[in-house]
Amino acid sequence: MTDFLPPIQTTARDDAVLKALVGFVRQEALGPGGKLPTERILAERLKVSRNTVREALTRWEGLGLVERRQGSGTYLKAAVSSDMLHMPLTLAGGNDFTGLMRTLEIRRALEAEAAALCAVRAGKAEIAEIERKLDIMEEAFRTRAGMSSEEDWEFHQAVYRASGNPLFEQIIAAMHELFHRFWEHPLGVRDFGHASFPYHRTIFECIAAHDPDGARAEALKLMATVEDDLKRGAANLKLSDRK
Amino acid sequence: MTDFLPPIQTTARDDAVLKALVGFVRQEALGPGGKLPTERILAERLKVSRNTVREALTRWEGLGLVERRQGSGTYLKAAVSSDMLHMPLTLAGGNDFTGLMRTLEIRRALEAEAAALCAVRAGKAEIAEIERKLDIMEEAFRTRAGMSSEEDWEFHQAVYRASGNPLFEQIIAAMHELFHRFWEHPLGVRDFGHASFPYHRTIFECIAAHDPDGARAEALKLMATVEDDLKRGAANLKLSDRK
DNA sequence: ATGCAGAAATTGGTTGGACCATTGAACCAC
DNA sequence: GTGGTTCAATGGTCCAACCAATTTCTGCAT
Numbered sequence: 211m212t213d214f215l216p217p218i219q220t221t222a223r224d225d226a227v228l229k230a231l232v233g234f235v236r237q238e239a240l241g242p243g244g245k246l247p248t249e250r251i252l253a254e255r256l257k258v259s260r261n262t263v264r265e266a267l268t269r270w271e272g273l274g275l276v277e278r279r280q281g282s283g284t285y286l287k288a289a290v291s292s293d294m295l296h297m298p299l300t301l302a303g304g305n306d307f308t309g310l311m312r313t314l315e316i317r318r319a320l321e322a323e324a325a326a327l328c329a330v331r332a333g334k335a336e337i338a339e340i341e342r343k344l345d346i347m348e349e350a351f352r353t354r355a356g357m358s359s360e361e362d363w364e365f366h367q368a369v370y371r372a373s374g375n376p377l378f379e380q381i382i383a384a385m386h387e388l389f390h391r392f393w394e395h396p397l398g399v400r401d402f403g404h405a406s407f408p409y410h411r412t413i414f415e416c417i418a419a420h421d422p423d424g425a426r427a428e429a430l431k432l433m434a435t436v437e438d439d440l441k442r443g444a445a446n447l448k449l450s451d452r453k
Numbered sequence: 454m455t456d457f458l459p460p461i462q463t464t465a466r467d468d469a470v471l472k473a474l475v476g477f478v479r480q481e482a483l484g485p486g487g488k489l490p491t492e493r494i495l496a497e498r499l500k501v502s503r504n505t506v507r508e509a510l511t512r513w514e515g516l517g518l519v520e521r522r523q524g525s526g527t528y529l530k531a532a533v534s535s536d537m538l539h540m541p542l543t544l545a546g547g548n549d550f551t552g553l554m555r556t557l558e559i560r561r562a563l564e565a566e567a568a569a570l571c572a573v574r575a576g577k578a579e580i581a582e583i584e585r586k587l588d589i590m591e592e593a594f595r596t597r598a599g600m601s602s603e604e605d606w607e608f609h610q611a612v613y614r615a616s617g618n619p620l621f622e623q624i625i626a627a628m629h630e631l632f633h634r635f636w637e638h639p640l641g642v643r644d645f646g647h648a649s650f651p652y653h654r655t656i657f658e659c660i661a662a663h664d665p666d667g668a669r670a671e672a673l674k675l676m677a678t679v680e681d682d683l684k685r686g687a688a689n690l691k692l693s694d695r696k
Numbered sequence: 697a698t699g700c701a702g703a704a705a706t707t708g709g710t711t712g713g714a715c716c717a718t719t720g721a722a723c724c725a726c
Numbered sequence: 727g728t729g730g731t732t733c734a735a736t737g738g739t740c741c742a743a744c745c746a747a748t749t750t751c752t753g754c755a756t
Contacts, residue, residue: 223710248736259711261504264737268508272515273541280737281719288543295552297627298516299540300531301620309536312618315570316563323562375555377544381624384540466739491707502740507708523708524748 223258227266230256232292244286246276273298307440313385314440318433320378321366325425327373329417336372337418343368344414351407365410369417405435466501470509473499475535487529489519516541550683556628557683561676563621564609568668570616572660579615580661586611587657594650608653612660648678 231246240246249267253260267284270276273296278284301309332340347361363386370379409432416424474489483489492510496503510527513519516539521527544552575583590604606629613622652675659667 250736261712262710265507265511265709267737268511269515272512273543275543278737279719280717281735283719283736290543293552295544297542297544299542299623299627300516300518300533301538301540301623309538312620315566315618316620316624319562319566320559322566323558327558375558377542377555377559380542380544381540381559384542493707504741505739508738510708521708522748523746524706526707526748 223262224266224269227252227256227258227263228270229292231266231270232290235286235290236292240286242286242288245283246286248283310440311437314433314437317382317385318430318437320382321433322426322429324370324373324375324378325413325417325429326422327375327378328369329420329422329425331374332372332417332420336368340365340368340372340414340417344410347410362410369413372417405439406432409435466505467509467512470495470499470501470506471513472535474509474513475533478529478533479535483529485529485531488526489529491526553683554680557676557680560625560628561673561680563625564676565669565672567613567616567618567621568656568660568672569665570618571612572663572665572668574617575615575660575663579611583608583611583615583657583660587653590653605653612656615660648682649675652678 231252234240234246235244238244246252247255249260249263252263256263267276267278271278275286275288275290276284277287301313328336328340343361343365347365350361366382367379370382409428413425413428413432416422416428474495477483477489478487481487489495490498492503492506495506499506510519510521513533514521518529518531518533519527520530544556571579571583586604586608590608593604609625610622613625652671656668656671656675659665659671
């Protein structure tokens with residue numbers, strides 16, 4: 211039984227709009243930040259209603275591909291191409307402590323693997339870039355007494371990029387964005403991140419030495435300290451609740 | 454400089470619609486398959502335009518939360534609750550060999566961590582369940598000469614579940630669905646999966662013995678064999694192309 | 697009664713046109 | 727320059743109608 215005679219498309223207006231838009235983006239070589247045509251112009255050119263255009267753009271907006279600014283225009287937020295696969299994940303129960311802990315476990319998994327891959331694949335340029343971020347982070351850590359979350363994040367991003375697999379950065383970035391509040395105001399634990407600090411350099415050294423197993427191990431240690439901090443924070447919170 | 458005056462929200466119609474809809478779903482205790490009110494009714498009740506309702510529903514449809522059937526109605530496809538986190542991922546270049554390889558690297562990361570967590574947390578019941586799936590898989594492997602991909606998948610799912618973190622199953626399931634075609638017709642490699650077969654039992658043994666590091670190591674070995682098979686398949690493909 | 701074909705109602709999909717709210721640029725007064 | 731003002735462009739919302747797929751009802755033939 212040949213299961214696939216793909217069902218014919220009698221109507222698929224908005225999908226067609228998106229396909230046309232992909233073509234346009236390729237044609238014009240638009241990258242992130244690029245501005246795409248007005249809804250009204252799109253509607254006119256594609257011979258569809260502006261509402262249909264809007265539904266299509268709403269889909270892309272929901273996927274984080276595009277940002278609409280009223281009064282200004284619609285802008286690309288990511289690179290789009292025809293061979294994209296969309297994997298929308300909706301995670302139930304993510305706002306509480308348990309949910310945060312669960313995403314941390316995912317991050318631990320990805321962080322370890324990314325570090326290991328990075329140790330295998332990073333070239334001289336990537337290693338230098340990571341070291342640069344590391345230096346910046348350590349400097350910020352010294353001068354601002356531990357508040358280096360932004361620089362810390364950049365260090366990790368550099369590692370993800372050097373892993374040669376953009377999925378790591380995409381997935382972790384999505385989670386990072388979701389928990390922005392938390393990662394910025396870490397539950398009142400004053401020295402949040404202090405414990406994890408030294409591991410950044412050990413991870414880097416393993417990467418520079420092309421030692422994947424070592425990098426994996428150090429990344430696991432780092433995430434363990436972060437999880438400990440978080441647990442301490444939760445305990446604090448429970449304490450101060452009782453006050 | 455106090456960087457944060459968070460931008461004020463003057464309008465957010467469609468988000469409000471979705472919030473109301475979440476409330477409705479909870480109120481009516483709707484689960485997957487449940488039918489939610491007509492667009493026209495929603496528009497009337499919520500005192501917004503039907504267009505606005507449609508934009509909101511389009512978002513949910515894009516996230517896979519809902520399915521719209523013309524002439525019939527709009528139906529829930531997944532459980533929704535107020536504490537949901539949406540993490541839409543778009544994988545650039547996912548159709549080719551490289552893309553498949555990249556998702557495999559993600560899976561390797563998650564598989565290893567899930568196995569390790571499972572070794573720590575699985576109770577007697579979970580271990581028994583995993584062993585049951587393992588037995589079924591091995592039986593299928595014997596009788597059907599290696600075609601046991603379905604049973605194999607169930608074994609892994611059991612491990613994810615026993616990890617105590619539903620995110621593992623959700624993320625990997627999303628990827629699995631995307632690459633269903635590939636994983637079923639593995640590039641013409643006849644004995645795809647043969648090499649990985651024995652590791653399933655070694656993983657189980659580590660889990661049963663509550664040995665997280667061992668489980669992690671065995672899972673990594675398993676994924677390594679899968680990646681090797683895939684590379685071999687790609688090589689095959691290139692060869693047969695030349696014919 | 698039963699079964700089934702066709703009509704009618706229901707529901708999501710699309711259209712066109714109108715107006716509102718925000719933005720950004722051009723312009724002007726000080 | 728600085729700070730308003732005006733104005734055009736753009737996304738956001740609304741309305742009313744119609745189209746297309748689906749479901750439900752109806753009535754006729756059996």
